[in-house]
Amino acid sequence: xxxxxxxxxxxxxxxxxxxxxxxxxxxxxxxxxxxxxxxxxxxxxxxxxxxxxxxxxxxxxxxxxxxxxxxxxxxxxxxxxxxxxxxxxxxxxxxxxxxxxxxxxxxxxxxxx
Amino acid sequence: xxxxxxxxxxxxxxxxxxxxxxxxxxxxxxxxxxxxxxxxxxxxxxxxxxxxxxxxxxxxxxxxxxxxxxxxxxxxxxxxxxxxxxxxxxxxxxxxxxxxxxxxxxxxxxxxxx
Numbered sequence: 098x099x100x101x102x103x104x105x106x107x108x109x110x111x112x113x114x115x116x117x118x119x120x121x122x123x124x125x126x127x128x129x130x131x132x133x134x135x136x137x138x139x140x141x142x143x144x145x146x147x148x149x150x151x152x153x154x155x156x157x158x159x160x161x162x163x164x165x166x167x168x169x170x171x172x173x174x175x176x177x178x179x180x181x182x183x184x185x186x187x188x189x190x191x192x193x194x195x196x197x198x199x200x201x202x203x204x205x206x207x208x209x210x
Numbered sequence: 211x212x213x214x215x216x217x218x219x220x221x222x223x224x225x226x227x228x229x230x231x232x233x234x235x236x237x238x239x240x241x242x243x244x245x246x247x248x249x250x251x252x253x254x255x256x257x258x259x260x261x262x263x264x265x266x267x268x269x270x271x272x273x274x275x276x277x278x279x280x281x282x283x284x285x286x287x288x289x290x291x292x293x294x295x296x297x298x299x300x301x302x303x304x305x306x307x308x309x310x311x312x313x314x315x316x317x318x319x320x321x322x323x324x
Contacts, residue, residue: 129309129310131312133315139317140212140214140300140315140316140317140318141300141302141315142212142315143312143313143314146312148310186253190309190310191266191309197243197255197258197266197268198243198245198255198313199255200245200252200253200254200255201252202252203252203253
């Protein structure tokens with residue numbers, strides 16, 4: 098089955114620093130790729146997604162590019178804010194008509210003012 | 211607000227007991243997914259229902275079962291509870307059977323087994 102390896106946290110940054118969270122996946126099919134974010138005490142929210150190779154997903158200043166050749170979907174943001182403090186999950190789907198997600202362990206990000 | 215609702219928000223019970231978690235999907239969504247989030251296992255897919263029928267099964271224990279009703283709400287039943295079942299249980303929904311679609315998550319039910 099599919100699996101995902103995500104950069105271990107916690108990641109601690111100062112406000113306005115550059116963020117990268119690495120994500121690589123293994124897949125038997127051709128998955129769509131998702132980044133979800135979980136703020137303290139809340140459920141998961143979609144941050145961005147990409148459905149085919151070389152697609153770039155972007156939202157709220159975050160970006161990730163679907164790299165089929167390296168099976169990666171790294172999350173980046175040029176200038177983080179305190180409000181970005183959360184847990185970030187990389188999640189490929191099954192790459193078929195069935196939509197279950199395979200989640201990484203999550204990366205805790207803390208941004209200090 | 212994702213539009214997915216889950217009840218109850220918190221549940222405290224004892225080992226050996228049985229509980230039912232409820233999920234109402236977004237209006238118009240036919241698929242419901244259940245996930246378990248625990249410290250040791252992370253986020254794991256349990257089961258998916260589409261329009262009342264089971265579509266996919268993940269790491270769901272035999273002590274757990276789920277169903278989706280004609281009004282599309284879903285219930286996850288956990289029985290013979292053990293300490294290790296303490297976790298956050300999320301449901302998610304989307305319109306189709308799922309591939310390539312965003313899943314919208316509820317706020318979760320936090321289960322504590324004492």
